[in-house]
Amino acid sequence: MEIKKESKFKKNFKRFGSLGLAAVFAVAIALTITFAIPRNPSDPNEPAGTTPISFDLPMNGAVVVKDYAEDRLQFNESLQRWEIHLSVDLSSENNNVFSVADGVVTSVDSNSLEGCVVEIQHKDGFVSVYSSLSDELKIKEGDSVKKGQEIGQASDSAANESKDGGHLHFTLFKDGVEVDPNNYLDLQNK
Ligand SMILES: [Zn+2]
Incomplete structure (x- = not known):
């Protein structure tokens, strides 16, 4: 009885086994192709579960x-020279400065030319840098920050x-x- 069963299985395997193997190979090849194609992390058509980054303003009610x-x-009044400006200068009534997205503080630095400078690394290859801050910061290097979290105060440093x-x-x-922040943040409409 046991032998008969086995032989029946062998018979079925001979009949359908090659078909099953072909199906397994087809799935394996499909998976290989799916994972072998490199994805652009900022691709808006990326699969579900990876939402693209979105930004908040670094100041409330800010004026450009x-x-x-x-x-x-x-024209740079302070340096008395003409220059390109690959940043946006903002001011607001309370001078509070916020992180524009979730991220990690990768650098906190201070020098007389740029004042206190905070650098935050975000996903999708974005880094936001906040210069001319006062020395009294609400964060330190290595901190994880949330979008909208206060990091410090704008100043004339x-x-x-x-x-x-x-x-x-x-x-x-x-x-x-450097990219134009206007392409990612709604800076002009207060
Ligand atoms: Zn500037």
Whole structure:
């Protein structure tokens, strides 16, 4: 009885086994192709479960003091020279500065030219840099921060822009290159 059963199985395996093996190979090849194709992390068509990054404003009710411009020179009153400005300068009534997205504080630095500078690494290759802050920060290097979390106060600590008064000099990097924050944040509509 047992032998008969086995032989029946063998018979079925001979009949369907090769078909099953072919199906297994087909699935394996499909999986290989699916995972072998590199994905752009910022691709809006990426699979479910990976929501693309979204940004909040770094200040509440902020006014743009000096806008981002990579193709025209703007006059720097403090340095008395014309220069390109790959950042956006913002000011607000209470001077509070917030992280524009979830991330990790990768650097806290202070120098007379740029004042206190905080750098936050986000997902999708974005890094936000907040310059001309006062020394009294609400975060430290290595901290995880949430979108909208207060990090410090805008001030006139940056000597290279001190004549613009207390403000935040905000720079956004994508994959190591400065990008126009206006393309990601709604800075102009208060
Ligand atoms: Zn600036």
